Amino acid sequence: MALAPQTFDPKDFRRALGMFATGVTIVTAHAADGAPVGVTANSFNSVSISPPLVLWSLAKSARSLDSFTSAGHWNVHILAEDQVDMSNLFARAGEDKFSGLQLDPSPSQAPLLQACSARFQCRTMFQYEGGDHIIFVGEVIGYDRSERPPLLYVTGGYALAARKSEPVSTEPRADTGSALFSEDLLGYLLGRSHFQFVGGIRSTLNERGLSEADFFVLSLLSVQAPLSSSAIAGHVAYTAIDVGPVLLQALCDRGLLEQPQADSFALSVRGRDAILHVLAAAKAEEADVIDQLGEMEAAMLRNLLKRLISITDPGLPKLWTARTDS
Numbered sequence: 001m002a003l004a005p006q007t008f009d010p011k012d013f014r015r016a017l018g019m020f021a022t023g024v025t026i027v028t029a030h031a032a033d034g035a036p037v038g039v040t041a042n043s044f045n046s047v048s049i050s051p052p053l054v055l056w057s058l059a060k061s062a063r064s065l066d067s068f069t070s071a072g073h074w075n076v077h078i079l080a081e082d083q084v085d086m087s088n089l090f091a092r093a094g095e096d097k098f099s100g101l102q103l104d105p106s107p108s109q110a111p112l113l114q115a116c117s118a119r120f121q122c123r124t125m126f127q128y129e130g131g132d133h134i135i136f137v138g139e140v141i142g143y144d145r146s147e148r149p150p151l152l153y154v155t156g157g158y159a160l161a162a163r164k165s166e167p168v169s170t171e172p173r174a175d176t177g178s179a180l181f182s183e184d185l186l187g188y189l190l191g192r193s194h195f196q197f198v199g200g201i202r203s204t205l206n207e208r209g210l211s212e213a214d215f216f217v218l219s220l221l222s223v224q225a226p227l228s229s230s231a232i233a234g235h236v237a238y239t240a241i242d243v244g245p246v247l248l249q250a251l252c253d254r255g256l257l258e259q260p261q262a263d264s265f266a267l268s269v270r271g272r273d274a275i276l277h278v279l280a281a282a283k284a285e286e287a288d289v290i291d292q293l294g295e296m297e298a299a300m301l302r303n304l305l306k307r308l309i310s311i312t313d314p315g316l317p318k319l320w321t322a323r324t325d326s
């Protein structure tokens with residue numbers, strides 16, 4: 001069906017195209033005048049495996065158009081999820097995009113950027129007219145990849161990839177029935193994942209005779225100390241555990257805390273030793289989980305948990321930024 005010009009809304013068309021999730025690339029070349037050029041492009045796609053071909057398209061309005069149409073080679077960099085700043089830099093017209101950037105040696109003179117998810121070094125095979133863009137098809141003459149999770153772009157914004165639990169399969173699927181409603185409840189999922197995760201360090205806590213409340217106080221004071229009793233209570237308020245003077249006094253009596261001044265608490269040498277052991281066990285547990293999740297989904301999980309924490313934050317003091325006792 002042809003789109004009637006009077007009803008065609010380019011912005012709406014762009015929004016519909018934005019439903020197609022892509023990665024983000026930077027394509028670079030060496031201009032005839034010797035200057036490096038580069039643009040952020042999400043129009044990149046694979047074309048053929050044998051021979052290995054890829055494509056991308058560049059707006060005819062781009063300043064770098066002449067450089068790309070006359071360059072015989074270009075490099076495509078699939079950006080990693082922590083390269084948003086670089087994506088934004090190369091999406092700005094006419095900036096000195098390469099100053100201060102570390103480059104790798106490239107067989108062609110096209111700049112080769114570092115720390116990406118994957119890189120493809122290409123030789124121009126074809127150039128096609130594509131409306132207000134030029135389509136470049138390149139033969140891949142070299143490539144490499146890393147384990148860095150890729151950056152995505154969808155509905156006009158950057159995103160991270162989350163893998164679905166269902167595998168890619170062309171086999172006919174048996175009906176597995178629908179999951180119980182309660183299994184999808186966020187509260188259940190968060191609670192269960194918390195308790196299973198903490199369960200991994202419970203034996204270390206038990207060995208040291210530490211309760212969960214002791215653990216919260218000691219780990220807090222390993223990040224920020226000294227703190228007053230009210231500051232400690234404020235920081236661990238999210239756990240709903242009441243950290244009162246009795247608990248703090250008991251920790252002092254056991255030699256795990258010391259009081260540099262009245263109503264001021266810090267870890268003793270013994271307390272520091274105890275919490276370092278527990279934190280080491282927690283790190284090992286985390287490393288195991290990340291290993292099984294993979295870096296990409298671990299980054300995704302951290303991102304979502306941080307968002308959930310900030311959405312539900314009732315106004316707790318900031319542990320990692322505020323360094324003074326209040």
Ligand SMILES: Cc1cc2nc3c(=O)[nH]c(=O)nc-3n(C[C@H](O)[C@H](O)[C@H](O)COP(=O)(O)O)c2cc1C
Pocket residue numbers: 024038039040041042043044057058059061062063064065087088090091092093094095153
């Ligand atoms: C995520 C993202 C994807 C983009 N994809 C393309 C693309 O595929 N083709 C294109 O011509 N411009 C694309 N752009 C816009 C260019 O990066 C931008 O116009 C750039 O300034 C062109 O550089 P130049 O004018 O210095 O040549 C994209 C921008 C962003 C932020």
